[in-house]
Amino acid sequence: MDFFEVIKKRRSVRKFTKTKVPESIMRKCLNASLLAANSSNLQPWEFYWIRKPIKKGKIVEACFHQNAAKTAQEIVVAVSRIDTWKRNRDLIIEDYKKSNKLIPLVKKYYNQIIPFAYYHDRFGVLGLIKRIIFVFINIVGYFKPIIRGPIYKYQLFEAVSKTTALACQNFMMALVAEGFDSCPMEGFDEKRVKKILNLNWQSHVVMIFGVGQAKKNGVYGDRFRIDNKLVIKEV
């Protein structure tokens, strides 16, 4: 399907038909999402495809039994993590080595700068230490442009969640290109979802997708966007 057709066709669908989504299409769309741009190529995302009926039931409950979850043929939970960077970094470096491209700059970036940005403890002590270090870095910032963060854990979470969202948009679009639909949900009990999926404090649930084929009344109303002049600014 033509790209701009897909853009126009994608809507958040809240009621799905009983049509099954072929496994191959689920896999194709999940794989497509992983080709999104992402921060330092650290791929801090995870996609949980909920296949066990008991687990699915629990997720639907944690989504307050909303139609988009209840009628969904498939459910996918998108998760962002601040703790997979180490494994992924090692794999990235291995790949650089294989292709003989591990130049000193890249090595330093992944072995010094990334760990400094990504290491965090549960209680935020490292965040406070980084804050103090940044007091000194910020002095340099009076004279020339500098990097301002991430300092605190929550700033890192914003970074990994926005990277994960890039992949999420790919996922939704890929489904439309394959003739299916989705609803990205943010209304859920994150604590319960994390418990169901056995996720630690180093992960956030970014959004949960109901996936299937749109029912006739599955889209609630026409698409409404505010005047684009309000949000696209030429300066």
Place this chain on the structure above:
Amino acid sequence: MDFFEVIKKRRSVRKFTKTKVPESIMRKCLNASLLAANSSNLQPWEFYWIRKPIKKGKIVEACFHQNAAKTAQEIVVAVSRIDTWKRNRDLIIEDYKKSNKLIPLVKKYYNQIIPFAYYHDRFGVLGLIKRIIFVFINIVGYFKPIIRGPIYKYQLFEAVSKTTALACQNFMMALVAEGFDSCPMEGFDEKRVKKILNLNWQSHVVMIFGVGQAKKNGVYGDRFRIDNKLVIKEV
């Protein structure tokens, strides 16, 4: 262009040719990004297309003169905001009224729940008050699923930034569909960028795009993704 072709073709391009990007294509791609899914349809994004050469120079400087900025034909700054919800909410309600669809549930959602989630002050006092309120809400959470946030300002920022990222992915993909390329940059001096664009504390710079046509050596190396089994989990 076919959707999955676009998915495969999109790469972060760090060196651009001197080929201009037609205005009409820039507009088409910016408009396409606004059709992304977004939280409660509140469209908390802004896209600053930097057209004045002096401003562009300043942004390039705030991006540390990296190639992706320096060689870019066009630069777009994606911003997320926690303060435009009120204006947008009013426009949404107006639209609901026009189509006679402002049911009590929707009215309550936009007039009570959204303000509770989105109101924040600069110093985080409202965040602390919400935290206390959530102590009581969380008691209910022992017995049934509940919404756990956003409580603090930074949680709301994570929400609006991830919504903005959905639009960002559309933007990058749309450019590829039109035969152009981009590089999403996260390495920039946010404080300086905010000053250049006159942005307040209620906004975050989500990413900055260099836009243009890829030079032959504009993509640094082959695409590398870790084994998809590490991040796609069937449970």
